Amino acid sequence: MKKDIEIPQVEGVYIAVVNEYNDVYKTQDWNAYIINDKEVDLDMVIIVTGGYSESKTTSVLRKKLDKLPRKSYAKIELMQEGLFALNNTFKVSFFEGNKMFDKTYLFRKNTINLKALQPVPLMNVQGVLVK
Numbered sequence: 001m002k003k004d005i006e007i008p009q010v011e012g013v014y015i016a017v018v019n020e021y022n023d024v025y026k027t028q029d030w031n032a033y034i035i036n037d038k039e040v041d042l043d044m045v046i047i048v049t050g051g052y053s054e055s056k057t058t059s060v061l062r063k064k065l066d067k068l069p070r071k072s073y074a075k076i077e078l079m080q081e082g083l084f085a086l087n088n089t090f091k092v093s094f095f096e097g098n099k100m101f102d103k104t105y106l107f108r109k110n111t112i113n114l115k116a117l118q119p120v121p122l123m124n125v126q127g128v129l130v131k
Contacts, residue, residue, distance in 0.1 A: 052089075
């Protein structure tokens with residue numbers, strides 16, 4: 001029975017944490033984004049985020065996007081710098097056509113920082129990226 005279950009590989013969908021200027025509050029903020037670098041739209045995107053360490057666990061945040069168009073991105077959440085000392089997970093589930101895809105993206109503790117910035121696809125900014 002288990003051998004009959006097909007678990008498709010997720011490709012072309014990324015999570016990025018970007019340090020950007022907030023015009024409203026005049027601050028530098030870290031924001032998490034989901035990026036769809038595929039040639040197809042993603043339907044019913046569900047994102048569950050949380051942070052953890054041996055002694056601490058954050059509350060869970062859930063976000064739903066009805067559709068994430070092809071070659072686009074959407075903001076997930078504002079991240080406070082205190083969270084970077086924790087392992088941060090982003091569990092992403094979505095439909096592509098009639099197939100459901102699921103992947104967990106992990107930012108290990110202390111990997112989100114200004115020294116780890118790299119180019120982020122589609123956004124034309126620098127950020128910390130997990131593929």
